[in-house]
Amino acid sequence: MKLKYYGLILCSALIASGCSSLGVKPWERELLAREDMLMDSDALDLAFDEHIYFSKEASSGGQGFAGGGCGCN
């Protein structure tokens, strides 16, 4: 029984650690920074989205990753 618990804890730890390195590093965003990776296929849809974002956040832009994705440019 005890062994079962240990096994369960070990499995949970292994599964949880799988989420520890999600995402890309700031210097690995070359592909994401490409213009054709922007979510702007529909200009009207993009305009609506930007308008809503501006209304809610009082800021605009930041859709692309060419600024490094740190939210600083």
Add this chain to the structure above:
Amino acid sequence: MKKFLIVLLLAISPVKAEIYDIKQLDLGNYQGKVVYLDFWASWCKPCQESFPWMNQLLTRYPADAFTVITVNLDAETDSMHQFLGKVKADFDIFHDPSGRIAEEFKIEGMPTSYLIDASGKVVKKHIGFYTRDIEKYEREIEELL
């Protein structure tokens, strides 16, 4: 005339920056100088904006007291060379395609730069490059010189 044309061509063509492997980077070699260490990549637009300013810094401050070193983090060497064909760089570039040094310096955004004093201590860290903050960056450098 021929000589004049060659001189003119050399003057207008982008200066070839020296490119080294990241393994050759030893910050200990720069002790005694204030160092502006910049991490950049070819796809990062603010990085490109910072290049003319970094070139200018080298002409403004004495070479025996100040230098600019940059680390390129492009995974593809070609991307870096293409960028340098378009943008003038007068400083040494260390190429770190694996991001090993970036990992050590805990880079949070592109570009990230560090201001290192003459004793080798990191004094300031800038995430991003803002043209509106140029005066502040320069003041920080001048305080160390």
